[in-house]
Amino acid sequence: HPAGPWSEPWDLPMDGFDITHMATPDGRRYLVSGSHGANLYEISKDATRILSGPRTIYEGWPIPRDWDIECPCQEGWNLAARDGYYYLTGAQGGTSGPPTSHMVVAARARDMEGPWEQCPFNPVLATRSAQEPFWSQGHARLIDTPGGQWYMFYHAYLKNRWNMGRQIFLAPVEWTPDGWFRIPPGLQLDQPIRKPPGSAVPHGFRLSDDFRGPELDFKWGFAESSAEGRYRFVQEGLALRGAGKDIRDSAPMVMPQTHAEYQVTAELTVPEGMLGGLTIYFSAAAQASVGLRNGRVYEYGRQNPFRDSTPYDGKRIHLRLELRGDIVRRYYSADGRNWQRLLISTEVSGFHRNAFGPAAALRPGLFACGDGEVIVHRFLLTPLG
8 A cells, every 4th residue: 555554675676767667467567767768677576576677678769960959868767558558758858958958759569578669749749949938848757537638747947947947747638540649739838728627636735834843844855865863843843953064064954946936034043053044045056045153144155155244133033035036135133024134145047957967946945054953933935926
């Protein structure tokens, strides 16, 4: 059962890049993975052993030489089955790079062992021009509804907003008489589409937090770190255990970016000798932050604190970061009502994967550094615009 109990994990000696699974009607099980083509493995019925493989079953769609891409990168495999065919969707062109890099390609076969044939509509989906509203569209998965409708999940960047990371998109697909799927001709994916049938379900995603416990809200995670031992709930809120000496090695607690423009506010108590604060974080080398340490408010941008700091009387402080027009502005307050703006602003349009590497996004969050705990009393995210 998906809720458990779960066994201890075991190792399958294979290429674990972008794995997808298929169980066939005769009870056989297969895995497909790989970043330079689709490699097939047959595994035992209990999924504990590899019976055969790897064997390359699909090398992707031949990308024209005059296209602007990041790399060939045949990856992002997903499998579906319909009317006696297995359908393999893949991604090519690289997940970042030029706006036209990524794409969705497909192949099908009657048997998992092949032969596999190219989809005549390849690429099923691609960004053809940087003028389009969505960039690097690719990495799709086919799904069908109980009512028989088919859709394709995929990811892409918003135009000129690499720093927001990859967004999840949904597109309807249609099936042709000869058994291929495609985006319906004439459908404009930058326009609203009809919602799939069914009732709307509340997402339960809270933008703010008072840290009452007993569990940490699911929106929170720790950048480049495990959450184990990093926090506990106390009467005053969340005790965030310090890590590292400053924001660069603090592995902050962050949440997904939910809006293009927003402000985040937090009330914290920062003990003597500790550094605690707010961040809009892409990576250790690319962040915009503000924090309190030993009676001074520090402003951080990219990797280092700026030379100047502002004196502050007390250990309990309200901090605010405002992201508007790709500029982060910093504020502090003693009471949460009367705010003082700090001098430094940080331009963050260049904080993205093409410049700094990780497949991430700007994420608002909290950090604590030093030997001890910073108390976070409350956190508030307010959309702007």
